[in-house]
Amino acid sequence: xxxxxxxxxxxxxxxxxxxxxxxxxxxxxxxxxxxxxxxxxxxxxxxxxxxxxxxxxxxxxxxxxxxxxxxxxxxxxxxxxxxxxxxxxxxxxxxxxxxxxxxxxxxxx
Amino acid sequence: xxxxxxxxxxxxxxxxxxxxxxxxxxxxxxxxxxxxxxxxxxxxxxxxxxxxxxxxxxxxxxxxxxxxxxxxxxxxxxxxxxxxxxxxxxxxxxxxxxxxxxxxxxxxxxxxxxxxxx
Numbered sequence: 371x372x373x374x375x376x377x378x379x380x381x382x383x384x385x386x387x388x389x390x391x392x393x394x395x396x397x398x399x400x401x402x403x404x405x406x407x408x409x410x411x412x413x414x415x416x417x418x419x420x421x422x423x424x425x426x427x428x429x430x431x432x433x434x435x436x437x438x439x440x441x442x443x444x445x446x447x448x449x450x451x452x453x454x455x456x457x458x459x460x461x462x463x464x465x466x467x468x469x470x471x472x473x474x475x476x477x478x479x
Numbered sequence: 480x481x482x483x484x485x486x487x488x489x490x491x492x493x494x495x496x497x498x499x500x501x502x503x504x505x506x507x508x509x510x511x512x513x514x515x516x517x518x519x520x521x522x523x524x525x526x527x528x529x530x531x532x533x534x535x536x537x538x539x540x541x542x543x544x545x546x547x548x549x550x551x552x553x554x555x556x557x558x559x560x561x562x563x564x565x566x567x568x569x570x571x572x573x574x575x576x577x578x579x580x581x582x583x584x585x586x587x588x589x590x591x592x593x594x595x596x597x
Contacts, residue, residue, distance in 0.1 A: 403585070412572050412588040413523070457522065467513075467586065471522040 374470035398463025485589035502573030509575035
């Protein structure tokens, strides 16, 4: 079956760095997405990786290793507004998005 | 960036009534739109994939006669929850994939519709 694993919840301190991991097993691979979702709102796009390596976008970076079925989202200089759920999603061979359950990130002052 | 709207943003209805939710791509054409449902503290669950001009493809366990999807144009898809019951109360989110875009094919999400069935 298809499976996306990510931690349920993480806690970090304002100003610090946090890494949210995502491992996947899917039928084919056509890219990996990270989304941010604040409570009661729809997801918003953060990053997309299709080749191995690191993609940096401001305070957020995303890494992919296709051979390991692994990705992480790195958040630097954490701000209180970064408190949200972070969803990892993989697009399979049918171009369907397979979603992880999300990681709830709690930022403490 | 591409914008997707949903209407209404929230709705409260009585059990047994039907509710229609609209999803519009405002500044791009979307051949494919997706309908998701999300229960509290859970991840998105894909309900169906809607292709313009053809029948929607429903995920396993989703009743197509209960959740009617119409994608009549390249900018509008509708989801009708028929004979709604309290267990249908959820956050319904649509997303749209831009027609003719690169292989990147990001999905753009609407703001969601919160349905409460009394």
